[in-house]
Amino acid sequence: xENRTAYAQQSAASVLETNKVLRNTYSLLAMTLAFSAFTAFxxxxxxxxxxxxxxxxxxxxxxxxxxxxxxxxxxxxFSVFALTGFMGYTLGPLLSMLVGAGAADIVVTALxxxxxxxxxxxxxxxxxxxDMSFLGGMMTAGFFVLIVAVIAxxxxxxxxxxxxxxxxxxxxSSGAILMQTSSIVNGGERNYILATVTLYVSIYNxxxxxxxxxxxFSNDD
Numbered sequence: 406x407e408n409r410t411a412y413a414q415q416s417a418a419s420v421l422e423t424n425k426v427l428r429n430t431y432s433l434l435a436m437t438l439a440f441s442a443f444t445a446f447x448x449x450x451x452x453x454x455x456x457x458x459x460x461x462x463x464x465x466x467x468x469x470x471x472x473x474x475x476x477x478x479x480x481x482x483f484s485v486f487a488l489t490g491f492m493g494y495t496l497g498p499l500l501s502m503l504v505g506a507g508a509a510d511i512v513v514t515a516l517x518x519x520x521x522x523x524x525x526x527x528x529x530x531x532x533x534x535x536d537m538s539f540l541g542g543m544m545t546a547g548f549f550v551l552i553v554a555v556i557a558x559x560x561x562x563x564x565x566x567x568x569x570x571x572x573x574x575x576x577x578s579s580g581a582i583l584m585q586t587s588s589i590v591n592g593g594e595r596n597y598i599l600a601t602v603t604l605y606v607s608i609y610n611x612x613x614x615x616x617x618x619x620x621x622f623s624n625d626d
Contacts (some may be wrong), residue, residue: 420461485601
């Protein structure tokens with residue numbers, strides 16, 4: 406009887422902890438997305454130039470490293486906002502150009518597609534509570550395929566390969582959302598700061614990839 410009581414208490418504590426991580430993750434994710442949208446609007450409105458690929462990569466990986474170093478302290482919150490704010494800033498010039506060129510519908514469609522993808526994948530895991538850890542091997546292989554494809558296209562500049570890379574990024578990021586949400590639900594992830602960053606980066610990649618695909622088809626027309 407005592408063992409059953411202890412097990413029930415542990416199970417209840419685990420459920421409470423899972424719910425807490427989910428609540429904190431989605432709350433922080435909502436705030437960082439809003440902040441990212443604000444910095445994108447600000448950089449676009451002020452006509453700030455895009456920082457370029459090198460600065461973007463250095464800034465992203467540098468801030469991502471900072472997030473991981475501070476994830477277990479209150480400083481991690483500021484690191485997350487620094488990262489997401491910077492990524493929003495890098496989007497501002499592109500979004501401003503599209504809106505100025507009368508292609509606001511592309512931005513709206515990409516936003517809608519991103520939201521539908523994220524909420525659909527999240528709802529699936531939250532409803533089924535399915536363990537998606539089996540995707541780990543495929544995600545690792547997919548990561549290296551993406552790296553090779555991106556490097557190759559820097560030299561080849563093949564439009565069809567660019568579209569394929571965007572599609573692969575959407576699939577890869579969708580897998581990351583499934584795995585991260587599953588990890589939270591099944592007790593594998595207890596750091597909501599790291600969970601937030603994973604989900605944010607996945608959403609960002611899906612949005613940018615959809616923009617790229619839609620822009621390509623728009624230019625073909």
